[in-house]
Amino acid sequence: MASNRRSNQLVVPQASQALEQMKMEAAQQLGVQIPQDGYYGNVSTRDAGSLGGYITKRLVQIAEQQLSGGNR
Structure with a gap:
């Protein structure tokens, strides 16, 4: 069984x-x-993958906004 680490x-x-x-x-x-x-x-x-994909997409958007110096 997998550990919780x-x-x-x-x-x-x-x-x-x-x-x-x-x-x-x-x-x-x-x-x-x-x-x-x-x-x-x-x-x-499918649900776990869609959550991970959505979070990754959102984190990339936040990083792009910070790098461009804008707040869209």
Whole structure:
């Protein structure tokens, strides 16, 4: 059975709350039910992939805005 260890480490640990908030907002927009217990084993691969893709797209948009110096 898989352990509950995460191999990904945040570069900026203080960003964990913002990333969690972004995950919740993405799930709400996509209509994906986030498990209350934090166990994602029962989330379909399609739903998990769409969440990850949405979050990545949003993070790229934020970085592009910061690099261009604009707030669209």
